[in-house]
Amino acid sequence: MTGLDPLRLTAREAKRLLVDGEVSSAELTKVYLDQIAAVEHKVRAFILVTPDNAAKYSTKVDREMQAMRGPLAGLPIAVKDNMVTEGVTTTCASKILANYQPVYTATAVRQVWEDHVVMLGKTNLDEFAMGSSTENSAYQVTANPWDLSTVPGGSSGGSAAAVAAGEALWALGSDTGGSIRQPAALCGIVGMKPTYGAVSRYGLIAFASSLDQIGPLTRSVYDCALLLQHLVGRDPRDSTSVEMPEPIALPSAERLDGLRVGVPTEYLAAGIEPGVRARFDETLAHIEELGGTCVEISLPHTEYALPAYYIIAPAEASANLARFDGVRYGFRCADPEDLTDLYERTRGEGFGPEVKRRIMIGTYALSAGYYDAYYGRAQRVRTMVRRDFDKAFAEVDLIASPTTPTVAFKAGSRTADPLAMYVCDICTIPANLAGLPAISIPCGLSDGLPVGFQLIGPAFSENRMLEAAHAIEGAVGFDTAPQFTGPGARPEAEGWTPGEITYRPEDAQS
């Protein structure tokens, strides 16, 4: 036995153990596969676990350590199942992509594969990343390891729960309106959405192209920077990707002297729970103790950000998801009568209710006669939100807010009310609209559940933000090990049949 605690082990420490020869990649990988065997039936974080592949590849890394030496070599990772992986089933948690075998690998995943990380499996999400609780998966409902009766957040709920539950050392997620930061906050881990364009979207199954970004979910800020180093970079296959103006540095700051942190009054007005507010205020006090200053600022168009988002994101999604038509790949309805029947039944049977809702909203918002009133106006709001941030960053270095207004809520408690669910992302959405980097770090517990602290920075200020987050993390001293309490009442999603997904254990990573 290695005696390693997967609930607390950081990638930084795991890497040291590997480099010092104290543990092999195969042993390290086994720690996580054992933890998956022990808790996955309660957490249900993975749509697909690839144990054979992981065991085989980690052994290969050990054998060829000299050739495969690299900053991430041998470290196991979980990947959100909306990034395509050649030879490994990718479903996007949708029935419409059941059994879909990608013919290529997403750039971000390929980059970490080339660094010889070991993939443990593909994690659950809200179908097509549309949701804030991971309850919209067509396959399973993921539980929050802190209290199994609550949701892990979403849409990267599988990745966040897997890391929190010690089923993965770290994970990749994607963030369109908070889909990395919100689940990271609810699961008590670190999650970061980089500047729009910093990480290639090639191979990320698109939800809303102008908002989507891939980013890390990790157990520490240092780990976040370490993984981000290997994700960023201009990709010739993604026209919206750019080169970072400076490389990502590994953070070491313990002080925040001279740092000016702005606290937008509009974010605190948005129905923040008292327990969340208390942890947030304590964290602001830590910032001051570390030498930083906190000032009130105003982002006056905040209240319009959420409605604008719920026009722009569905509008883009309505086109992005049109390719799932049953013609070339994925699910196709049985015995279509004609072309229209093929389209209608394939999409009617293949998509879940939230996806259909957003396709309809988006289609409506773009239709003749409504475009200017909805999409056009939402784009103008987006510009105003961006300008709010530009003005604010003339005064402050970073902006701080709670990541979410509440801690993790009970599974099933908001599924009947889409608007209550949409409000989960009220503090995270503006950064997506403005394309800014933002990070969520745990800042304590409220009623035994983690609270997230969010920092938003100017475009490409990742290094500044990681340094600050690192110093705050040190002052907070959060223990990342969850308790796995609660009855674990997880109603299975309608239509989910275990074993419906077939896995081809081809050597995707050979």
Added chain:
Amino acid sequence: MNSPSRAWEPVIGLEMHVELDTQTKMFCGCAVTKGDEPNLHTCPVCLAHPGALPVVNRRAVEYAARIALALDCTVQPRNIFHRKNYFYPDLPKAYQISQFDAPLATGGSFEYWVDGELLRCRINRVHMEEDAAKLIHAGGDTGRIAGSDYSMVDFNRGGTPLIEIVTEPDIPSPEAAREFLQQLRNLVVELGVSECNMEEGQIRWDANVSVRPQSSAELGTRTELKNMNSFRFLQQALDAEIPRQIEVLEAGGKIDLETLHFDPDTGTTTPLRSKEEAHDYRYFPEPDLVPLEIDPAWVEELRATQPELPEARVERFMAQYGLSRADAAVIGSAGALAAFYEEVVAAGAGAKPAANWVMGEYLAHLNAAGLEAGHGHVTSERLAKLVKLVEDGTVSTSAGKEVFALMIEERAEPEAVLEQHGLGQISDISELEAIVAEVVAGNPAQVEQYRGGKQQVIGFFVGQVMKASGGRANPQVVNDLLRRALDA
């Protein structure tokens, strides 16, 4: 066809699609080819697999900009691609990446000849997009999706760079529409950006047509005509649609804004889809592509390296070869014919006689044989030799035409034809003297008349000598010999 009433005038606008001859597709690296095994040239991008993203083909932008410049358009420094949304199996993303309110180029014009008259048509815009895949409907006898047993999709063509050229409604007649298209096609071919092969659908077009009272400034309601894959069908379709509209209007009816399908078998137009089925394409800016910034310096570089265009060449032919505008237009409008002509001149033929031969016998031969200029059965070198033989009097003009026909038939050099068929002009004095003597001796009455002062009788004698020589006598030499004999 009823001839259109004099009280009405048609107004025609055209929308042309041209596939560009780039090596790779508009948004991915797959090869653009013709005739390959189906679905060979595909990838995650052009099959619209999940997560795949488009990247703009720089060469396609260059080719599109070259067309825009040739049409005197302004190439816009900031281009935006839009998504045009509709479901069809030949469109794998279920949206076409096209351009909408920020196209590549706007506001140009094109001048073209109709019956010796130069007309000008304003160009509204030139924009870039991607072609759809090819559908093959099998079983049934409709050839369309409705009524077929099943359909197959060949994605090789899907994603081929396509440009759309939209004119203003400036074209005054079906004939002008045909001329416009033919001459525009020539232009695009000369730019070297598309072969515009019509059988392979590399150039396709729709026509918008309306009629209005003569010299009215207002436009009537238009209909859109589709399925005209030949220049002839375009003219036929317009010739059918214009009287139909006039008839409807004269009967007090009104024209519906609709899309019509032209059936070449019946020569009639029928509605393709009603207004109720009209698409709402829900255009919006393509978020996967950043706005395309076009450097004005790059545009100037393209402008400086444009190949010679027909209009400029016509001017040059007038100045350099002394041709009339009409002749220069016939020879200089199409690149291949112009190149052939210049080869004939370069091989030593006189510019004007060469022009007459190229416009006359050579074009007639191409038309008869259905061949492209430069691919006829007479090389420029051989034609130049023939022209020179006629110029120096070795062959008469009329015999020269016979030689030309035989050169084609026998694929032979003109000298070989002359020798074999005895078609050379007789300039040999002694041979001609004998014939002249014979003619003079055989027509004493006319000799009497001539000597009595009726000089014009000389024409009669020349005719007789030519007849006796089988048309091969050199008329100038005959004239001299006759005068010498008669004046003696």
